[in-house]
Amino acid sequence: MHEFNRRRFLLNAAAGAASLSFDNLALAAPKALAVMPTKQVEAGVLDVGYYEAGPENGHPIILLHGFPYDIHSYAEVAPILARQGYRVIVPHLRGHGSTRFLDDATPRAGQQAAIGQDLIDLMDALHIPEAVLAGYDWGGRAACVAAALKPSRCVGLVSVNSYLIQDISKANLPAPAPVEAGFWYQFYFLTERGRAGLSANRKxxxxxxxxGNSPTWHFDEPTFKRSAQAWDNPDYVEVVLHSYRHRLGHAPGYPDYEETEAFLATLPRISSPAITIDGAADGVIKATDGTASAARFSGPRQHRQLAGIGHNPPQEAPRAFADAVLELARKGRWRT
Structure with missing residues (x-):
């Protein structure tokens, strides 16, 4: 009996030591980054790669990333929304990730009418009659365009940097800002040197x-590399170049989007309930109190500033961004 107890003690001690050792290893190991797996759906001129979370019968929320970013801007926001019972869709914009053009002959347009139409086409392909739309940078512009084109399909809008629709006709280019250092890349991409540089050095x-966009955001290299993989898309360079060249009047728009661009040039008001956000530490666009763009919103609208946050609020302040989306989703007048 004595021998049995001694053996049991030794076995228990060994097991405890092994458990302690593995626990310590687990604590020491770096936390694995969440990777958002994508599905594919044909939508308009694209085969769109998108992440989906939450119940299929939940009210839809579509989250849209900017440039140069990807769907992982919403790696923390999406689960918050999904846990509240919403169907969350996060697509790769054209030229990013697994999104591809269906036809090699389709122009690699990056103009605002194109990315806004892509969003509407995606909603059609996924049989989504209405949704809360939320985005920043290119994604915010796509959401604003879709909300203006199809107001009945936008239950609510979250847009970083307020109203992002632009009148890009040469006669109506925006006046130069007092400081445009944050826009250096836009002017660089107007040149053929910019094309060569982006082709060779996109990362x-x-x-x-x-x-530069978010000077207070201390992201780590694994976080950056996770998103940078999305820029290996074969259409990335051409879509990016056209976006900025068209925006600054250095490239024509494509015929399929002429009618929409003419409508957007009128700077149509957005009637959907909206929450606009500025990062107070945005290195691209200076934060404002929102009054300058107030006339562009005919529906109820709130404007919020996020202290210490830069150009990518959903990744830098996921809880605050998710709260804005949830507020609109919960108060939304859903028809379906």
């Missing part, structure tokens, strides 16, 4: 932009 340029 280096993206890293430089992340640091």
């Amino acid at each position: 280096d340029i993206g890293h430089l932009m992340w640091k």
Whole structure:
């Protein structure tokens, strides 16, 4: 009996030591980054890669990323919304991730009418009659365009940097801002040197932009590399170049989007309930109190500033961004 107890003690001690050792290893190991797996759906001119979470019968929320970023801007926001019972859709914009053009002959347009139409086409393909739309940078512009084109399909709008629809006709280019250092990449992309540079150094340029766009955001290299993979898309360079060249009057728009661009040039008001957000530490667009764009919203609208946050609020302040989306979703007048 004595021998049995001694053996049991030794076995228990060994098991405890092993458990302690593995626990310590687990605590020491770096936390694995969440990777958002994508599905594919044909929508308009694209085969769109998108992440989906939450119940299929939940009210839809579509989250839209900017440039140079990807769907992982919403790696923390999406689960918050899904846990509240919403169907969350996070698509790769054209030229990013697994999104591809269905036809090699389709122009690699990056103009605002194109990315806004992509969003409407995605909603059609996924049989989504209405949704809360939320985005920043390119994604915010796509959401604003879709809300203006199809107001009945936008239950609510969250847009970083307020109203992002632009009148890009040469006669109506925006007046130069007092300081345009944050827009350096836009002017660089007007040149053929910019084309060569983006083609050869897309990750280096993206890293430089992340640091300049959000000077207070201390992202780590694994976080950056996770998003940078999305820029290996074969259409990335051409879509990006057309976006900025068209926006600054250095490239024509494509015929399929002429009618929509003419409508957007009138700067149509957005009637959907909206929450607009500025990061107070945005290195691209200076934060405002929102009054300058107030006339562009005919529906109820709130404007919020996020202290210490830069150009990518959903990734830098996921809880605050998710709260804005949830407020509109909960108060929304859903028809379906």
